[in-house]
Amino acid sequence: MNNLHLAKNTILIVDDNPTNLGVIFNVLDEAGLEVLVAQDGESALQKVEYVTPDLILLDIMMPGIDGFETCSRLKSNPSTSDIPVIFMTALGNTEQKVKGLSLGAVDYITKPFQKEEVLARIKVQLDLRNLTQSLANKNQLLQEKIAEKTALENTLQLLNQELEKRVEERTFELQQTQLQLIQSEKMSTLGQLVAGVAHEINNPVSFIQGNLTHAESYIQDLLSVLQLYQENFPSPGKDILTLLEEVELEYVIEDLPKLISSMKVGVERIRQISVSLRTFSRADSTTKVAANIHEGIDSALLILKHRLKATEKRPQIEVVKNYGNLPLVPCYLGQLNQVFINIIANAIDALEEACVQRTAEELKENPCQIAIVTEISKNQNQAIIRIKDNGLGMTEEVQSKVFDYLFTTKVAEKGTGLGLSISYQIVVEKHGGRLSCFSESGVGTEFTIEIPLV
Ligand SMILES: Nc1ncnc2c1ncn2[C@@H]1O[C@H](COP(=O)(O)OP(=O)(O)OP(=O)(O)O)[C@@H](O)[C@H]1O
Ligand SMILES: [Mg+2]
The missing domain is CATH 3.40.50.2300 (Response regulator)
Structure with a gap:
């Protein structure tokens, strides 16, 4: 023993x-x-x-x-x-x-x-007790360590969460600043260009328009003089008679006033385009200005007009407008125009893609179309603009990301993934409105812009 x-x-x-x-x-x-x-x-x-x-x-x-x-x-x-x-x-x-x-x-x-037996039995029990105690001690120690570790892990997790939150906040702030920069850069470059063109067009158009009125009255005078000559000198001689026949004077007298008035219509149209361009590029003041939303949509359509025309690959894209009776809306119209351009341009992209996939017969039955509807909300608080296309629509996954910064499904030279995130910022943050997207894969997409009226 x-x-x-x-x-x-x-x-x-x-x-x-x-x-x-x-x-x-x-x-x-x-x-x-x-x-x-x-x-x-x-x-x-x-x-x-x-x-x-x-x-x-x-x-x-x-x-x-x-x-x-x-x-x-x-x-x-x-x-x-x-x-x-x-x-x-x-x-x-x-x-x-x-x-x-x-x-x-x-x-x-x-x-x-029996001495040996007594000691043997005592020893077994003491060993057992010591073992149990040391096990209990170890267990206690282990539990303390686990508790310490859990506490440490909890602290770490909290710190980690805090850190993640801060990084997220900073990233979001950074993205917002970047977006604002890109947007104002885009707006100012495009705006300056458009404003410059509008201005350049405006001067010559003004003097053509001004002079056309004079030209019309001079022509009227000349025609009166001519008529008087003809009445007083019915036989002007052979040379004059031959020339009169050659120039078809009767026809010229009849056509000239029509020509002038169609020139006037043309010039008026150019003037309207110039006004539209200036509306689009209107430098926004720091406060909202009551504006005609329809003029904004029209100016956006004007800028995108060339993209709506028929091409070798597809027929023309129809634009169906159904404007409601909207009051003037307090807004930064220059920025809203940017939203209209982005959404309409996306619709055109979606329709172009759809045209490649649809047969001529399908296109005849269901022509490529962009429908634009405006209305006041039921509670009279919001101006609502709906822009709907019958393109290919989106999957739910794409739909859940459309407003994400830099999200695009387009090839690099076609899309940067900024259009809708900028639009979202303009509508939601700048105007306190709402921008929502409803889409059905294979059927089409509708974007709804809601701008508060007060
Ligand atoms: N009308 C639409 N129909 C189908 N998909 C659309 C439509 N509008 C947007 N999308 C999808 O949303 C994505 C993001 O659009 P967004 O305008 O933000 O970027 P983008 O058009 O790809 O690039 P860009 O910066 O040039 O506008 C598009 O790539 C497209 O997949
Ligand atoms: Mg886009």
Whole structure:
């Protein structure tokens, strides 16, 4: 028996018989164990309140409370219930052994004691107890470590979330600034160009228009003079008569006024285009200005007119307008025009793609069309503009991303993926309105712009 193995453990012997007590004390003491003694149950229970032994050797028959009662009380007290109890019984008393074990004892030793057996049984129980305790300690330590780790992980997770949120906020701010820059750059370059062209057209058109009125009255005068000549000199001579016939004077007299008025119509049209271009490029002031939305849509259509025309690959794209009775809308019209251009240009792109995929018969039945409807919302609070095409529509996945910065399904030279994100910013952030998209794959797409009227 390895005494060192048992050393430092404390054993409490409870026995009223001094001889027994002496024998067992010696055995344990020799084995290097710390030994405490009590001569009855009561004093044993008192002792364990001050010193917690690692094991109790308990006699059964004692004056006062017997061993069974002592064991029951030890087991029912949480601070002593863990201490292993070994009963000391008389040889062959099975009943006592069974009762002791059922009360929570871990083993028994029989009198008269066999030294080796006693030590062996004690050692098994002490080893078991030490093992259980060290396991419990390790478990405790492990749980503390896990708790520490969880706390650390939670802190880390919180920090991470905070960081992600900040990065997201910064990225969003950056994107917004970039968008604003791109948008104002785009607007100012395009706007300047268009304003310049409109201005250049405006001057010559003004003097053609002004002079046409004079030309008309001079021609009228000349014709009157000619008529008077003809009346006063009915026979002007052969040369004049031949020339009159050659130039078909009668026809010229009849056609010239028509020619002049059609020139006037043409010039008026150029003037309107120039006005439209100026409307489009109108430099927006810092405050909103009440504007005619229909003029804005028309100027956008005018700028995109060349793209609506028939090409070798497809028939013309029809534009069906159904303008409601809109009041003047407080807005930054120059920027809204940009929105109209982006959405109509996208519709044209979608229709062009559809034309490639649809047969001539299908196109005849369902011609490429952009429908533009304007109306006031039911509660009279919003101006609503709907721009609808019967192109190829979008899948749900594309639809969920259309307003995303830099999202495009087009080849690099055709799309940058900025059009709708800029439009979204203009409608939602600049105007406090709403921009929504309804699309059905293979059928078409509708964009709805809602601008508050107040
Ligand atoms: N009317 C439409 N029909 C079908 N798809 C559309 C329509 N309008 C937009 N889309 C889809 O939304 C995407 C994003 O449109 P957006 O206008 O933002 O960018 P883009 O047209 O690709 O490029 P750009 O910056 O030149 O406008 C398009 O690439 C297209 O896939
Ligand atoms: Mg676009």
